[in-house]
Amino acid sequence: MTGRMLVVDDQMGVRRLLFEAFSEEGYIVELAGSGQEALEKVRKMPPDIVLMDMKMPGMNGLEALREIKKFDNTVPVVMMTAYGELEIVAEAMKLGVKEYVTKPFDINELRGLVKKTLGEVGNRQVV
Numbered sequence: 804m805t806g807r808m809l810v811v812d813d814q815m816g817v818r819r820l821l822f823e824a825f826s827e828e829g830y831i832v833e834l835a836g837s838g839q840e841a842l843e844k845v846r847k848m849p850p851d852i853v854l855m856d857m858k859m860p861g862m863n864g865l866e867a868l869r870e871i872k873k874f875d876n877t878v879p880v881v882m883m884t885a886y887g888e889l890e891i892v893a894e895a896m897k898l899g900v901k902e903y904v905t906k907p908f909d910i911n912e913l914r915g916l917v918k919k920t921l922g923e924v925g926n927r928q929v930v
């Protein structure tokens with residue numbers, strides 16, 4: 804199952820990597836370089852899944868997540884954290900995030916998590 808994906812990361816290299824990896828698999832990949840930009844994109848066109856970096860200048864991933872959840876509480880989010888950011892992981896899980904990868908991540912691991920996450924929420928509109 805593929806769909807619309809929103810990638811949020813302040814690092815261009817990460818955005819580019821994820822764009823290439825997931826476009827190749829048939830996802831329609833939108834990119835945002837900040838939390839603010841992510842909110843604008845979500846409002847315009849709600850994605851089926853969000854890949855969210857936690858550490859970003861300005862609005863960080865947690866703050867962006869809170870705002871996105873206000874707009875669409877059911878959108879699945881996979882977060883990207885740095886090693887040792889356990890408090891951030893715990894906070895994000897309280898907001899309903901189930902999956903995360905630790906940077907530097909293995910792209911295949913992330914592919915697997917995205918598939919798993921989309922599979923679990925495949926019927927979210929119906930539930």
Ligand SMILES: [Mg+2]
Nearest residue numbers: 813856858859
């Ligand atoms: Mg970052």
